[in-house]
Amino acid sequence: MMQTRAAVLYEAGKPVVIEEITLDAPRQGEILVRMEAAGVCHSDLHVRDGSLPEPMPIVLGHEGTGVIAEVGPGVTGFEVGDRVVLTWVPSCGQCYFCQRGQTHLCTTAGAMGVQGTLRDGTSRMHLGDKNLHHFLAVSCFSEYVVVPQEGAAKIPADVPMEVAAVLGCAVLTGVGAVERTAGVRPGESVAVIGCGGVGLNVIQAASLSGAYPIIAVDINPEKLKMAQSFGASHTINSREQEALREVRRITQLGVDWAFEVLGNPRTIEQAWSLIRAGGTAVVVGLAPRTSTITLPAFEFIIEKSIRGCFYGSSRFHADVPALLKRIQAGRMRIEGMVSHTAPLDELETAFERMRRGDGARTIIRFPSA
Ligand SMILES: [Zn+2]
Ligand SMILES: [Zn+2]
Structure with a gap:
């Protein structure tokens, strides 16, 4: 004692x-x-x-x-x-x-x-x-x-x-969301709503997966600057710009993957709006327990999907040593997060x-x- x-x-x-x-x-x-x-x-x-x-x-x-x-x-x-x-x-x-x-x-x-x-x-x-x-x-x-x-x-x-x-939360969750939950492929397009600790890891992992474009969405210019330094190819300040219009301008059809990293019912709905036919919205953020979202059900006909993500679907004891090796080898950056x-x-x-x-x-x- x-x-x-x-x-x-x-x-x-x-x-x-x-x-x-x-x-x-x-x-x-x-x-x-x-x-x-x-x-x-x-x-x-x-x-x-x-x-x-x-x-x-x-x-x-x-x-x-x-x-x-x-x-x-x-x-x-x-x-x-x-x-x-x-x-x-x-x-x-x-x-x-x-x-x-x-x-x-x-x-x-x-x-x-x-x-x-x-x-x-x-x-x-x-x-x-x-x-x-x-x-x-x-x-x-x-x-x-x-x-x-x-x-x-x-x-x-x-x-x-x-x-x-x-590593124990932000990195495992963000990297896992891309590599384990979603399995982003080279050349696929990604939008990330929320560029805090977890969001920056989503962006870095998407970049390492060969995704392009990688569109960072936030209301804080400073965070959008950090998002760029971790691999975002485009940034949208959703306080000043209309995210859907900007994503369509960049991708025409919408993105393959939209990661919601805030846990806000409104931005979860926004993530859904940003994906193309056949695309997937991945909800990484933790929403308030009693909150609900509303989606246009008709859009399931164009094979849009939404899926949950808990702790980046990670396997702590397998993923941490692998992440540490990547960090030590300079293949992954933590400084600046x-x-x-x-x-x-x-x-x-x-x-x-x-x-x-x-x-x-x-x-x-x-x-x-
Ligand atoms: Zn956490
Ligand atoms: Zn168990």
Whole structure:
């Protein structure tokens, strides 16, 4: 048992409070990780602001890197001192989906997320006599975390912690959406609505897949500039330009693939409008739980499709080592996706920046031990 500093959200719509919390020692199959870097993602903001209901109180944070400080009983393949990246889908390897190779849909990991606990149904985090909930079995807005061993993968010594920090959500989701969910082919046309952390990864992966044109859509000129640097061939500022008219001007028929990376019902409908006959809208963004969309049903006759995308249909333990090799070989760029770094105490400022759509991603840096 130890004390650690963590950002506790007591109630949606209220600011997080930095507290000294009590953290239990890792149990069977769990590891204790001293965090070094954690990305601030829209899903954290959704919980903070109330559009994604979670059990409270909770410690948010679901992408990050750190160093293993202690291994629990039954842990194999990890040692104290290992540098690791965390995942919010610690797949079990046993359930229906894991056995079919769809580890991102693991029901065991899903249950941990719903209950806000670790696998045995209990929490390792406490404040006084109160239990705190885990967020997606990660909760890395905390100096130390206890996670299941399936929720971590090793990273080599020459990959900086803040580079690897975005792997666990933004990179896996964005790259996976293109390479695993969609399977974009060379020469196909792509539109990406929303050019934040995930959107930039969609753009980079589309570019590496040989897609052309790659049309970035956003309302922030700064993000559109970043989109260009990651491979967008065209940009549309949808505050000033009519996206549908511009996409038609560039592609005549519409795009083969439209990736929606905001989780906004209106832009999901917009993604549908941007695809050609036979094209597919891929919904990567997390929409508010009760929201609905309206599509012109007649257009199914021209073989337009829409499909969901969860965590880029990724397989964490296979994809992370492959992505790390591509990054190390200079075939994939992460630098430039992180727009801000901040200490844990400035988490609320990072949320505020995100609400304004300012910058691609903030990385929380923890003091090194
Ligand atoms: Zn995320
Ligand atoms: Zn499973």
